[in-house]
Amino acid sequence: MTAPDKDWQAYARFAEHLAEAAAREIMPFFRTRPDMDNKLASGFDPVTAADRAGERAMRELIESTFPDHGIVGEEYGERPARSAFTWILDPVDGTRSFVCGMTSWATLVGLIFEGRPTVGVMHQPYVGEMFVGTPQGSIFKHAGRSSPLLTSRTASLAEAIATTTAPHLYRSQRQSRFLAAVNEAVRFMRYDGDSYFFCMLAAGQIDLAIDAGLQSYDIAALIPIIEGAGGIVATWDGGQAAGGGDILAAANRALFDQASALLGTD
Numbered sequence: 608m609t610a611p612d613k614d615w616q617a618y619a620r621f622a623e624h625l626a627e628a629a630a631r632e633i634m635p636f637f638r639t640r641p642d643m644d645n646k647l648a649s650g651f652d653p654v655t656a657a658d659r660a661g662e663r664a665m666r667e668l669i670e671s672t673f674p675d676h677g678i679v680g681e682e683y684g685e686r687p688a689r690s691a692f693t694w695i696l697d698p699v700d701g702t703r704s705f706v707c708g709m710t711s712w713a714t715l716v717g718l719i720f721e722g723r724p725t726v727g728v729m730h731q732p733y734v735g736e737m738f739v740g741t742p743q744g745s746i747f748k749h750a751g752r753s754s755p756l757l758t759s760r761t762a763s764l765a766e767a768i769a770t771t772t773a774p775h776l777y778r779s780q781r782q783s784r785f786l787a788a789v790n791e792a793v794r795f796m797r798y799d800g801d802s803y804f805f806c807m808l809a810a811g812q813i814d815l816a817i818d819a820g821l822q823s824y825d826i827a828a829l830i831p832i833i834e835g836a837g838g839i840v841a842t843w844d845g846g847q848a849a850g851g852g853d854i855l856a857a858a859n860r861a862l863f864d865q866a867s868a869l870l871g872t873d
Contacts, residue, residue: 612691615726615741622716622728623737625668629661629698629714630732636660637733638708653702658682661698661714669694677719681824693719695827701801710734711803717828724849727831729806738806740831745809756836758858759811764865767814767858769793770804781870782819782853785843788869789817805829805856809836814858815866817843821851829856839863843870 636657643653662682669678670686677688680696694716699705701712710733718726729738737748738756745756761767769789777783790796793815800807802825804816809832818825826840827849833840833856840848840856845867848854857863 613720615743618718618726619728619739619741621672622718622726623730623739625665625694625696625716626714626728626730626737627732628664628668629716630730632660632664633657633699633714634732637705640708641706643702643706653706654682655699655702655706657705658699658702662696665694665696665698665716679824681822691721695719695724695824697802697824697828700825701803704799704801711800713802713806715802715824715828717824717831719827719849722849724827724830727828729802729828729832731803738809738832740809740829740833740835742831742835745832745835747810756809756832757811758809758833758836758838759814761814761858762861764792764815764862765794767793767862768795768797768812769815769817770797770800770807770813771817771819772801772804773798777819785853785870786817786819789815789866792866792869802829805833805840808838808856808858809833811836811858814862816854816856817866818854821854823849823851826851826854843867 641655659682662680675690677693678686697715699712700715705712714730716728717724727740739746746753747756777786807813808816830840843853843855
């Protein structure tokens, strides 16, 4: 495959191809209760053979197709770029969900161009859903059909549905206070959806998604999906989200500003 600079649709198709290649390696492990290794000396961050096999498949395709492009992957680290393009890979986002046989895990593929997330794909192969974001907008693909993604029009935090992965990830006092403040301000809070929550925000099903302590490979692919659907995503303080950190995504600017203002209640 060749793709001229800034042919974002061509890069999106390649990103989909990467996610599908990862799925072929990952799915044989799903619902087999695969063995887990712990990546942390203190605490627990699981990794399985599925994570590693999925990332290897994607890296091999990138290296053979775009040898000048950089790669940042959760399992195998960074290959420096010799161009303005870097791929950000998370073969199994939500490994705990994967090991438990739940379907809230996904493969995330992002393309950074000149430091900014430009193309993003989220793929859940078991249910056959794919979310794709480019500068031309965001779409949802399922069962051979495509439809545009559009965030909700909810403009009041009191009416908003909010989500986060897990309360125990909010380790500092500032993080835990912000989670409590959001929980008190919104209609209700839902837990344990990993990257799916950010895609459901792009689809208009929820209004606010927050997380603490994300890595770049947890969020980079989701930024073009959210922004292409009309949403806002940044750090809690309004900075660039591509590098990870404490992340806030909202259906629109009004909700983002109301939620971020809760930081002032510390």
